[in-house]
Amino acid sequence: MIIIKIPSKKMNIYQRGTCLPLLEVNLTNLIFTAIIPRIKIKLNTSHQSTGWFGLLFGMVHGLVLIFDNTESLSLLEVFVPFASSSHRVSMGIGILALYSLLLLILTSDMMKVV
Template sequence: MDRFLATVSDVLPIWNTTRAAGLTSYVLLFVSMVAGMLQSFSWMTPSGRKTLNILHQSSGWFGLLFGMVHGFVLFFAQEKGLSLKEIFVPFAAHTRSLQIGLGIIALYMVILVMVTSDWMKQFGRKVWRSIHYLSFPAYLFALAHGVLLGPDTQYREIVIMYVVTAGIVVILFVLRMTQGTSRKHASFAK
């Protein structure tokens, strides 16, 4: 097993891979959040909603995929790697368990949101909508995970990216709550 892990580490620089996958996952989840909220506004045209829904769904699934790669690749790290338990069980990591745990919980929330979205008809709209609202805390947990744990926060550009993306989500969330939505076409009211 050690030989296999060494080979993987030689081919795939683990820490660069996990950082790139984590940042990619965060940006894709941000795009999914924005597209989902925008399509619920009453001023959005039907064709705009359709385009945004495709973007919302595809960026959500790709964000989930990159999030899974982000965590799982750490199993292959030779030094300071994580066990499967530390990767899949929230707060089980021996170091920085809070920060890692937030990322794991965010991942599980996104999995739940994505899977139930594909099976919305089986769950019913009310149940689906309730579960879909988990996307907000999932996004916040992913943001906190990246800011508190991510080594890239040493770079000004990454900090600016986190501030701008979080600001956009907050603004859209406030607008969505205060200005109302088109109930007939809202992404959360399908």
């Protein structure tokens, strides 16, 4: 049973911002539980493939910077957050995002094994 709570008018803008995505997730879950199992399996497979391709493209994006002529970086600067000599903050956040994506994908795939 899925309980849907509509945010009241007394909530401020920040509370509405955190409540509405949860409402969307609940509605999406309600819609996808009614889908035919074959289509649900195909959707799950395409969802997993999209995550792995996103990780692959993120890694290729970082590794291309090693061979770039305008912004030549070392392996250390590409894989260690906040170690680059230029664009330190933005590259550090990107590297941390890549590691977070890797951790998310690996742990979600391990959940299926355990």
